Amino acid sequence: MANPIVARSLDEIQFWSRIMKEHALFLSLGFTYEQKQLIDEARQFITVFERIEEKLSRFNVNSDLNQVKAFNTEVYQAAAAIWSYKRKVLDLTLRCVIRTNNFPLLVDHISREAAYFANRLKELNKGVLVPKPDEVIQENVFFLRIMADHAKFIGHLLDPSERKLVEQAREFSHDFDQLLFQAIDLDSMRPQSETKPLLSQFLDQNKVSVASLRDFKKTARELIEACRIKSNIHPLLADHTFREAERFLEIIDLFEYSLNTSQS
Missing domain, CATH: 1.20.1260.120 (Protein of unknown function DUF2935)
Incomplete structure (x- = not known):
């Protein structure tokens, strides 16, 4: 095995x-x-x-x-x-x-x-295969900040004339900043006894937001590769940020599996 x-x-x-x-x-x-x-x-x-x-x-x-x-x-x-x-x-x-x-x-x-x-x-x-339950929030803080950064970079590297995409990137930047602040708050107020219900809800919320950003990055990557939008974004960079969003989703699944396994 x-x-x-x-x-x-x-x-x-x-x-x-x-x-x-x-x-x-x-x-x-x-x-x-x-x-x-x-x-x-x-x-x-x-x-x-x-x-x-x-x-x-x-x-x-x-x-x-x-x-x-x-x-x-x-x-x-x-x-x-x-x-x-x-x-x-x-x-x-x-x-x-x-x-x-x-x-x-x-x-x-x-x-x-x-x-x-x-x-x-x-x-x-x-x-250490996966973080302990009380370290999962910090792991998410890291990845939420990464996702927020990506949205900011995309917004700044798009041509200003791509107004709709620039606005979408700004909205994602704001959303992930809020999720990041929420995660930091949760980490500081986390009860010492039972954290799993809080963590499960937290992970579910993050998964929805990351999936949405992942889909936006996928669309942006395809448009960049097809030369259908104006930007300074290298096609490989577009794919790079997409893969990191996919990775975050995989890690959330891993955390959820670990939490569920430890409960049973």
């Missing part, structure tokens, strides 16, 4: 390594021509995560747990390295040492995702 830690580790690496590789690409495209060193560093990370993806193909759900844990540690080091690079870029940007086409919030956003990925690998190597 496959070890669940092995299966989850490989799944996390498969998803997030591609995300990290794409982050490096997006950063490289946003630098100006004279920022060659930063572009070269970004391209090096593309190579690093391509090698990780190649090595991942040698594993399967029946692979040895210790070998997978060693791989997790190797990938953790790559995730920590790209996090450090992203924070360096953010620091240079905020101090106006460099000026790029990458929003500071976007650089902060992708560094948070690198930190999340690295932390997941550490948790899996400790045998």
